[in-house]
Amino acid sequence: MEFFNSAVEVLQTLVVALGGGLCVWGGINLLEGYGQDNPGSKSQGVKQLVAGGGVALIGITLVPLLSGLLG
Numbered sequence: 001m002e003f004f005n006s007a008v009e010v011l012q013t014l015v016v017a018l019g020g021g022l023c024v025w026g027g028i029n030l031l032e033g034y035g036q037d038n039p040g041s042k043s044q045g046v047k048q049l050v051a052g053g054g055v056a057l058i059g060i061t062l063v064p065l066l067s068g069l070l071g
Helices: 002-036 039-061 063-068
Strands: none
């Protein structure tokens, strides 16, 4: 049981890190789009920023619920 709980913690960390990285990448694309006045890059940056926030939110809220499956 302890192994499963530690695996869930590692999974949570990885999902939140992936979401955070996607947020940072989206922010960079968004700022690059504003710097070059490129609407395509701005649109892609906003989409990546929101998607990264969603992935991080899933990692924070839903992944810890996995530890309750076997306990």
